[in-house]
Amino acid sequence: MNRHLLSIDDLDVADIHRIFTTAAEMHDVQRREVKKLPALRGRTVINLFFEDSTRTRSSFEIAGKWLSADVINLSAKGSSASKGESLRDTAMTVTAMGIDGLVVRHSASGAAAQISQWIDVPVINAGDGTHEHPTQALLDGYTLTRRLGTLEGKHVAIVGDVTHSRVFRSNVKSLTKLGASVTVVAPPTLMPAGVGDWSKEAGFATSWDLDSVLPDADAVMMLRVQRERMSGGFFPTAREYTIGYGLTRGRLDLLKPGTPILHPGPMNRGLEISPDAADAADSLVLDQVSSGVAVRMSVLYHLLAGESDKTDGGTA
Amino acid sequence: MSILIKGATLPDGTTTDVLVRDGQIAEVGVSTGSTSSGEADQTIDAGGLRLLPGLVDLHTHLREPGREAAETVLTGSRAAAVGGYTAVLAMANTNPVTDTAEAAERVFDLGRAAGLVDVQPVGAVTKGLAGEELAELGLMARSRAKVRVFSDDGKCVHDPRVMRRALEYVKPFGGVVSQHSQDPALAGPTACCHEGELSGRLGLPGWPGIAEEVIVARDVMLARHTGSRVHVAHVSTAGSVEVLRWAKAQGIDVTAEVTPHHLLLTTELLSGYDPTFKVNPPLRPDEDVAALREALADGTIDAVATDHAPHARHDKEHSFVDAAFGMLGLETALSVVTTVMVEGGLLDWAGVARVMSANPARIAGLEGHGRPIAVGEPANLTLVDPAAQVVVDRAASVSLSRNNPWHDRKLTGRVIATLLRGRPTVLEGALL
Amino acid sequence: MEPVQTSFKEPSREAEKEGRSVLPASQNPKAHDGTAAGRIVLDADDISRALTRISHEILERNKGAEDLLLLGLHTRGVPLARRLAANIAAVEGTTVATGSLDVTMYRDDLRSHPTRAPHRTELPAAGIDGKTVVLVDDVLYSGRTIRAALDALSDLGRPAVVRLAVLVDRGHRELPIRADHVGKNLPTARSERVSLRLSEIDGEDEVTIQ
Numbered sequence: 001m002n003r004h005l006l007s008i009d010d011l012d013v014a015d016i017h018r019i020f021t022t023a024a025e026m027h028d029v030q031r032r033e034v035k036k037l038p039a040l041r042g043r044t045v046i047n048l049f050f051e052d053s054t055r056t057r058s059s060f061e062i063a064g065k066w067l068s069a070d071v072i073n074l075s076a077k078g079s080s081a082s083k084g085e086s087l088r089d090t091a092m093t094v095t096a097m098g099i100d101g102l103v104v105r106h107s108a109s110g111a112a113a114q115i116s117q118w119i120d121v122p123v124i125n126a127g128d129g130t131h132e133h134p135t136q137a138l139l140d141g142y143t144l145t146r147r148l149g150t151l152e153g154k155h156v157a158i159v160g161d162v163t164h165s166r167v168f169r170s171n172v173k174s175l176t177k178l179g180a181s182v183t184v185v186a187p188p189t190l191m192p193a194g195v196g197d198w199s200k201e202a203g204f205a206t207s208w209d210l211d212s213v214l215p216d217a218d219a220v221m222m223l224r225v226q227r228e229r230m231s232g233g234f235f236p237t238a239r240e241y242t243i244g245y246g247l248t249r250g251r252l253d254l255l256k257p258g259t260p261i262l263h264p265g266p267m268n269r270g271l272e273i274s275p276d277a278a279d280a281a282d283s284l285v286l287d288q289v290s291s292g293v294a295v296r297m298s299v300l301y302h303l304l305a306g307e308s309d310k311t312d313g314g315t316a
Numbered sequence: 317m318s319i320l321i322k323g324a325t326l327p328d329g330t331t332t333d334v335l336v337r338d339g340q341i342a343e344v345g346v347s348t349g350s351t352s353s354g355e356a357d358q359t360i361d362a363g364g365l366r367l368l369p370g371l372v373d374l375h376t377h378l379r380e381p382g383r384e385a386a387e388t389v390l391t392g393s394r395a396a397a398v399g400g401y402t403a404v405l406a407m408a409n410t411n412p413v414t415d416t417a418e419a420a421e422r423v424f425d426l427g428r429a430a431g432l433v434d435v436q437p438v439g440a441v442t443k444g445l446a447g448e449e450l451a452e453l454g455l456m457a458r459s460r461a462k463v464r465v466f467s468d469d470g471k472c473v474h475d476p477r478v479m480r481r482a483l484e485y486v487k488p489f490g491g492v493v494s495q496h497s498q499d500p501a502l503a504g505p506t507a508c509c510h511e512g513e514l515s516g517r518l519g520l521p522g523w524p525g526i527a528e529e530v531i532v533a534r535d536v537m538l539a540r541h542t543g544s545r546v547h548v549a550h551v552s553t554a555g556s557v558e559v560l561r562w563a564k565a566q567g568i569d570v571t572a573e574v575t576p577h578h579l580l581l582t583t584e585l586l587s588g589y590d591p592t593f594k595v596n597p598p599l600r601p602d603e604d605v606a607a608l609r610e611a612l613a614d615g616t617i618d619a620v621a622t623d624h625a626p627h628a629r630h631d632k633e634h635s636f637v638d639a640a641f642g643m644l645g646l647e648t649a650l651s652v653v654t655t656v657m658v659e660g661g662l663l664d665w666a667g668v669a670r671v672m673s674a675n676p677a678r679i680a681g682l683e684g685h686g687r688p689i690a691v692g693e694p695a696n697l698t699l700v701d702p703a704a705q706v707v708v709d710r711a712a713s714v715s716l717s718r719n720n721p722w723h724d725r726k727l728t729g730r731v732i733a734t735l736l737r738g739r740p741t742v743l744e745g746a747l748l
Numbered sequence: 749m750e751p752v753q754t755s756f757k758e759p760s761r762e763a764e765k766e767g768r769s770v771l772p773a774s775q776n777p778k779a780h781d782g783t784a785a786g787r788i789v790l791d792a793d794d795i796s797r798a799l800t801r802i803s804h805e806i807l808e809r810n811k812g813a814e815d816l817l818l819l820g821l822h823t824r825g826v827p828l829a830r831r832l833a834a835n836i837a838a839v840e841g842t843t844v845a846t847g848s849l850d851v852t853m854y855r856d857d858l859r860s861h862p863t864r865a866p867h868r869t870e871l872p873a874a875g876i877d878g879k880t881v882v883l884v885d886d887v888l889y890s891g892r893t894i895r896a897a898l899d900a901l902s903d904l905g906r907p908a909v910v911r912l913a914v915l916v917d918r919g920h921r922e923l924p925i926r927a928d929h930v931g932k933n934l935p936t937a938r939s940e941r942v943s944l945r946l947s948e949i950d951g952e953d954e955v956t957i958q
Binding site: 308 | 861862866867869899939
C-alpha cells in the first residue's frame with residue numbers, strides 16, 4: 001500500500017480488499033461496549049480542514065479516537081492565497097508540531113497531493129476540490145460489497161452533478177477496480193470535459209437518459225446537486241432537473257426489486273432524491289455513514305499503525 | 317571601443333568577421349576582419365557560432381514597481397541579457413499599473429539605469445486594467461518612453477466597445493493593442509487547465525480554447541472594421557491559428573506571438589498539480605502545439621515572445637487554483653526555439669532572426685532593434701552556439717524567481733554573447 | 749459479510765514471531781520425512797492425546813462445562829479450541845461455547861512490521877462477562893501474544909476467570925505469564941523453530957522442531 005491515500009490510484013485491488021477486511025472487523029468494534037482499539041495509541045492525527053465538512057471531519061475524528069489516536073481538528077478555512085499564508089507554510093507549520101498523520105480537506109483539486117510532497121508524514125485526502133474523495137469511495141464500495149456480496153459483474157449507475165463531483169471521480173476508479181461496470185448519468189452540462197475519451201480509456205459508460213439506465217442497474221448512486229449550479233447556467237430550474245435526473249418516486253418502479261440506493265450526503269431531498277427513495281428500505285444512506293467510520297478506521301490503521309513507509313504487499 | 321567578432325556565421329549562412337565600433341557595426345567581411353583585427357580592443361572567436369540581431373521580447377513581466385520580491389527591472393534585464401535579448405517590452409500589470417505617462421517614464425528610466433537591455437514600457441489599455449475607461453494612451457505615447465504597445469495583459473479587453481475605441485484611438489500615433497485573448501465568461505478567473513480530458517480527470521476548472529478563439533475572431537473583425545492594427549498575445553490554440561491565417565489572407569492588419577512554452581510544453585504536465593506549470597493561457601494538448609509550430613514556421617504567427625512571468629516562491633506554493641499564473645522564459649527562449657524550430661527543421665536561422673528579433677521590433681515600433689547585420693546598423697547583437705547542449709538548472713537563473721518550467725530539461729542552443737549598442741552585456745554565456 | 753480475503757495470502761506474522769514455520773502444506777513437500785522440515789516431536793496421535801488430557805483438565809478445573817468459553821487465538825489456536833470443545837462435548841454431552849480472538853491491534857510490536865488486516869474476532873452472542881474464558885494457543889513462547897490477548901479481553905468484557913491452554917510450551921518467556929494447561933513442555937534453544945501443523949489448516953497434524 002502506498003504511504004499516502006491521495007487518490008484511488010494509490011490502491012490496487014488487493015489493497016482495497018485488505019481495507020475492506022479490516023473495516024469489517026472495525027465495524028464489529030463499533031457495536032462493542034468499549035469502542036476502542038489501541039492500534040494508534042500515542043499517535044497524533046491532525047484533521048486539517050480548509051473547507052467545512054462536519055460529517056467527514058467527525059467521521060475521521062471518531063475513527064481516529066476509536067483507534068486510540070490523539071485527534072486534533074484544525075480549521076484552516078480562509079487560509080488561501082488571499083489571506084497571506086501559503087499552503088506549504090500551513091502544512092509545514094502543522095507538521096512541525098510532531099504529528100504522525102495528516103487528514104486534509106481542501107476546496108482546491110490537488111491540494112492533498114501537493115501537501116504530500118512537502119511533508120514527511122502520511123497524508124490522507126478527505127476530499128480535494130472536484131478531484132477525489134477516496135475514503136468516500138471506499139466506504140461506498142464497502143457498503144455495496146456487504147449488500148451485494150461482490151461487485152464483480154455488477155452494474156452501478158452514478159447520477160447527478162458528475163463534473164463537480166469528487167465522489168464520482170473516486171468511485172468510478174474503485175468500482176471498476178472491484179469489477180463493476182459503471183454508467184454515469186448527467187445532463188451534458190454536468191458531464192466533465194473530455195468525458196468521451198476519458199470514459200473510453202477508463203472503461204465506463206455515459207448517458208443523458210436516466211430512465212434507460214435504471215432498469216439495468218444493480219445499484220444507484222445519487223450525487224448531490226448544489227443549487228448554486230443553477231446560477232451557473234448548468235440547468236434551467238430545480239423542477240426541470242428533478243424531472244430529468246432526480247430519483248423520484250415514479251423512477252423507483254424502474255428499478256429491479258431490492259436495488260440499493262446510495263447518496264454521499266448531504267441530500268437535497270426533493271431535488272436529486274425524493275423522500276421515497278431516500279427513506280426506502282433499499283436506501284443504504286445510513287449504512288454508508290456507519291461504514292464510513294469503519295472504513296476510515298481501517299485506512300488510518302493501515303497507513304499509520306505499522307512500520308512507516310509501507311504496509312504488507314498483498315499483490316503477490 | 318571596438319570588438320572584432322571573428323568567423324561568425326550570419327543568419328543567412330555566410331561566415332564572416334564583424335567589427336563593432338562606437339556602438340555600430342563598422343565593418344563586415346572576412347578580409348576587413350583580418351586587416352582590422354590589429355586595431356580591435358577585443359576579439360571574440362565566433363567560429364561555429366551564429367550571429368543574430370539582438371533578440372527582442374514583446375512580452376515580459378518585470379514586476380517593478382510593486383512586486384520586487386519576484387523581479388525588478390534590473391534583475392529582469394539581467395535575465396533578458398543572458399537570454400540574448402537587447403530589448404524587452406515590460407508589461408503594464410505592475411502595481412501601480414503603467415497607465416500614465418509618469419508610470420511609463422519611471423519604468424523606462426529604471427531600464428536605462430540598469431543599462432543591460434532597452435526596457436520599453438507597455439502601456440495599459442484601460443485605467444487600472446479594469447477594462448472600462450481608456451488609460452491616457454496619447455500621453456503615454458508622447459512621453460519620453462514613447463509608448464507604442466498597449467495591453468491589459470493578464471486581463472482581456474473584453475468589452476467590444478472599449479476594444480473598438482482603443483483600436484481607433486491609437487491610430488494617430490502608430491500604436492498597437494496587444495490583446496490577452498480570454499473571454500472571461502467562457503474562462504473565468506479560476507480557469508487554470510486546458511479544458512479537456514485532463515481537466516475533467518483532475519477536477520481543475522477548464523480554460524477552453526474557444527475562450528481565446530472567440531476573442532481573436534472578434535478582434536480581427538474589429539481591426540478590419542477600424543482599419544487599425546491588433547496584436548494577439550500568446551496565441552495558444554489551433555483554432556486561433558486558423559482565424560489568424562484567414563485574417564491575414566484577407567489583408568487584415570493583425571500580428572501574433574507565441575510563447576516558447578506553448579511551443580513545447582503540453583497540458584499533461586499538470587497531472588501532478590505542480591503550479592510551476594500553471595500559466596495563462598494554459599498549456600495545451602499536442603494538436604495545438606503542432607499547429608502553433610507550423611504557424612510560426614509559415615509566418616501566420618509573427619513572433620516568439622516569452623511572457624516571462626516571475627513569481628516569488630510563496631505565490632506559487634498554494635493549491636493549484638490559488639497559485640499565481642506564469643513561468644520564467646527570458647533565459648531559455650532561444651534554446652527552446654533552437655530545439656523545437658531549428659532542430660525540428662521548421663525554421664532556419666534567418667527565420668529565428670525574423671521571429672525573435674526583426675518581427676517583434678517591427679511590431680513594437682522599436683528603432684535600432686531587429687535590424688540586419690550590416691555596416692552602419694546599431695550593434696545590437698546576439699551570438700549563439702547552435703549545437704550546445706544545455707540542461708536547464710533553475711538555481712543557476714539570474715532571475716529573482718525560480719518558477720522555471722524548464723528545470724532539468726535538456727535543450728539545444730545557447731547564448732554565448734550579447735551586445736547592446738556595441739557593449740557586451742554577456743560574454744562566454746555569463747553576465748558581465 | 750465475509751469479504752474476499754485476498755490479503756491473507758501473506759504469511760502470518762505471529763508465526764514468524766514465535767519461530768514457527770509459515771509455509772503452508774502445499775509448499776512444504778518434505779514435511780513428512782522429518783529431516784528437511786525438522787524433527788517430529790509430536791505426531792497426530794500425540795497431539796490428540798494431549799488435547800484429550802487438556803480437555804479433562806479444563807473440565808476438572810472448572811468443575812464441569814458450565815459458563816465455559818474456549819477462545820482460540822488466531823491462527824492455529826482457533827481449530828485447537830474447537831477440538832477441545834468437541835472433546836468436552838463428547839465427555840459431558842453438552843456443547844461448549846467457542847470463539848476466536850485476533851490480537852493484531854493489541855500487539856506491542858505493531859510498529860515494527862507492515863500492517864496487515866486482522867482476522868475475525870468472533871464471540872458468542874452472550875459475550876464474555878462472567879464466563880470462564882480459556883484462551884487457547886498453539887505454542888507459548890515469549891508470552892507477548894498472551895499479554896495482547898489479555899488486553900483485548902478487557903476491552904471485550906469482564907470474564908470471571910481467564911485461563912490459558914497451549915499445546916506446546918517452548919519456554920523463553922519475556923513476561924510473567926504461564927499456562928494453566930500445557931500439552932507438552934518442549935525445551936528449546938531460541939535459534940530453533942517449533943512448527944505446528946494442523947489438519948484444518950495444513951492438511952495434517954504434527955509438531956516439528958528445527
